[in-house]
Amino acid sequence: MSDSELQEQLMELDKLVDDQELNDELQSLDDLIGELQEEKEVAPVKTPEPRVRWRKRDIDGNIVYARPRSSRNQSNKADPIRKSDPPINAPATNCEVTFAPEAVESFLQDLQHSLSNTSDDEASSLETSRGPLLASSNWSTRQSLFSERWRTERPRLVNTAAAHENVATRICQQCGSNPAAVRCSDCRPQPFFCAQCDVSMHTRHVLHNRDAMTAGFYQPLPPTTFVVDKALSHCVRLVPVEIPYKICDCSRESLRVSPGKTVAVITMNGRYDLSMPELSCEACQATWAAGVGDLNLSDYWPATLHFATIYATDVFFSFEEMKMAAPGLSCQAFLRMLDQRTVRFGRCGKISKDSFQKSFFEWEAVRYEVDKICKEEPFICPACSPDMLAVSVDGNRKHYHFKNAARSEEKAIFEDVFIAKDEDVTRFVDYIHKTSKHVSGRGVCGGEWSAARETSQGSASKVDEEGLELAVCRHGVLLRALNMYRGEIFAYPLYLQEKLASRQIHLFCMDVTCKYWPYLQRVAKSCPELQHLLNMKPFLSVFHAKAHDFKCEVKWSGAYQDGAGLTLGEEVEQCNAFLSRIAVTTKHMSKAGRTDMLTLMAMRWNQQRSTLWPSH
Template structure:
């Protein structure tokens, strides 16, 4: 990191600490002296009419005599002043207090640990953090006193009528210059603004009150009373042809949930006294103003911001559960003086219905969530891997209702089971050692027994493009067997033209696929995808295996790593902390919704990622070309010799003797 040339760099962190302490001490001393000795404007000297003396010695002697007389007269004046001794004592006390503060400052700077850089120098960031810590510790008493002072509210007049004494404080009305209101003005101002958080002023302190509580003045004392709040939904202008005035009255009581918690309100009802015609808000009227009904009776409404916030949270913090989110909303309600719990099952059902309608709307606008816009339909590589952390307990099955996102991201279990049964029924599998050299793998096998634990799904298998987009997934029921990536391969061959199929056990999977395709001609197109052993996992294989199957040895693979699925698995593993306890349908819906949120975030940042990759790869290509040219000049090699070396190494890797296998 390049430092500012004006920033001084120290070799020793302690030297930097003492230097900063000295600078702050000097600043405090200058400030103290400036406050103690006020600046006196210099007196204008009267010009002398006498000619200057030609002898400089006489001039200096007379100046010294004048200075002596002035100092003697000043000392006599101070001795005659009765306040002089008291001033000296105060001066000593102030300087003593200053020395105390400076010593505390030195102790603070000494206690702060400054982490040095790798080269022994203190970075500019460390110096800024040290100075910030010192400033915050100095300002901490002031912040605490200011916080205590803000808790006490002075008695004020109503900001609206300017006549009565204020009884309500509303911070949401501060932009309207109506922070403090009396009881009468509060009812008029918040008749429609029911979502404002109000506080009642009692004995100089503030007490939060819900919108259903009003403050009335009885015998000069403020008292609480209940009031009815109507949902702020505009009513229909005309409900009949009568000329009489219609009346708007409260209808049924409902609960509205926003990002600030729960509100107990009433729906409005507009009626005509002449013809008895009436109007009440329907579902389409509520949706027009961003209220989502939890049921057809509209007994519970959710504001859109609750669902969008929860959706964003499940992508940013996938391990946070719905219970924790709803507890946060309940806490916000209590902080504002409102009470009431939130049903978790009703919230989840409404959230999934809201997300499904939003997905159908985007699908009508040709927004495809599980398609990478950068590499479709011609994909260079697809990475496939399993995640065994996504198991689900059998006791969490719940009802038998199908998920609303069935088959969208996670393949249907019936289709996967049919394919696995078809492959295993046609080909008889033998014992698989899953050994490559001295390494033994458990990430892929020809066959595996179902777990004896009380589990329904044992994990998931996902397919990801080289840009990190989730393309497809399926549930594990028998561990990571080779039939699962084969199913992904079959599905991806229908959607896109894929060149490379990346796995962490490609050396074993490819041999198994060729054997299966030899007995099942309908699976022969799967062998057209070229095998690709992911770069990081190739280090655990033998050298011949890495040369033969590794991604760095494949022509046309470019800088593909084949490890993009690991980044996605880090996200899905955090989501697995809560999905293992929900129902089967809820698990599919939640994983699909999180996968769509992950792809949406990838798509929004794709232009920056591609530009960064282009610059990085261009610079690396130039560097590698220059290094290769220097290598050829140093060893006096031509292109034909190097090509022969590459051919010899590849032939050496192909001649690896494999142990006989039984299929």
């Protein structure tokens, strides 16, 4: 298309837009006139008849629809009208087909909403039409109305809450004859049981939360307590695990279930002290006891392999989900919450904190292996593999780790899955420093700006790891990380770049590219095996560039890179917003625990990212 043609088209478009705006204005004027007229009339509600319809036609006579207006514009436009006008005849209904269908649709809905409000209010109170109507358009008035309604209702709610605690004489809803002795809130809609029916029901449903009614008030009962002759008595209850149908060739009649060792079962309702079921055959003396595998099949996970404590996997799922929603949540806080629930339901015993975390990670390790079998790669972005447009690398100094935090020699389960092994990184850094004879990059640009500095000595403070260096793709998917020990030296991004080089990356984004790239060029001279890293294009993150020298921005800023599109190179910051909140808990953890927790959260973050994308 030639320039002049384009010019012409543009002008035509301009004209159309102008016309449209004129139409809009005419429309609202028309509305105003209509409303003024109606104000004079006494009739309160009357749907005005369709009046003039504005239709824009193009040269060929086709109807031209207005551009759909954004909802924000709409609300801006609609609000003053609604406020200033008498509410009864809110914006007229004559705009059915005049504009783009979407715009009209939402406008109509708005209208219908306000109209229905009118009729509702008029139906309820004929004499007052103004007050409640104004309230419905004003958020704060509406809120105070809501709370007013709650306030008027409160005395009644107090009554029902008190009545709920009243132990009236009830009849067992199971047999329908004996007086009820137990209320089970998990057995609704028939919560009341006599002593016998309670035993027969809750021997099977061990985890139900029951209350005894014998003392004249509702008294929460642990599962091992039941009512006999209006007094409480103790017994053993079995953990609800799946037991085999047969353990030998004898008939099933000779099979006996007996309580075995006692275990603490932890569910989202806290701790239960129960017994493991054991099977024995009276005829051939064969026995069976649940092993770790049987527990897994029944959705339990042992705290240790001897399982004195077993967790319902639901607890782990919930912990993980809560950790994702509130990354600063500590294990202790979560367990304290479970302890509170134990007490609330009339049971006792604390949940051991030490085994919980270990057991949780072991459970996650198994899930990770299963995912691996299903070919789910957690640290690969499905949107940009195999061809990756941009990778952005930056350090996060919030992930420091105290030297004196829990010391142990245990190895992390997820070692080298996400965070690179410290030895590998150290070896690489030493190699680079040796071969390049300490090419030091000057990390200062644009006066105050000093994001990365090449220093070789480790800091002498109380922290061990000083932070994390992260590599993230353009979509905010975490790819790789390493622990920083010497401040943000350039060898760290170099390590990550080298590790990711196999992924066909076009742009390498950093906040100090202007200093890093000359460094890389010098290093590549002395280490020819790193030459291929120069095939990537340097990219100075767009927002960080603003703080650099002006010339620097022009030369390096990613905003002027060919093929970068709208890439910002700031994607690490997105992930940091999430990851930094985990640091509150990981800085006191053991080294292995920290690695596992960070890897796990990074994995879940990546999974969450991919659910945000449209599927097609």
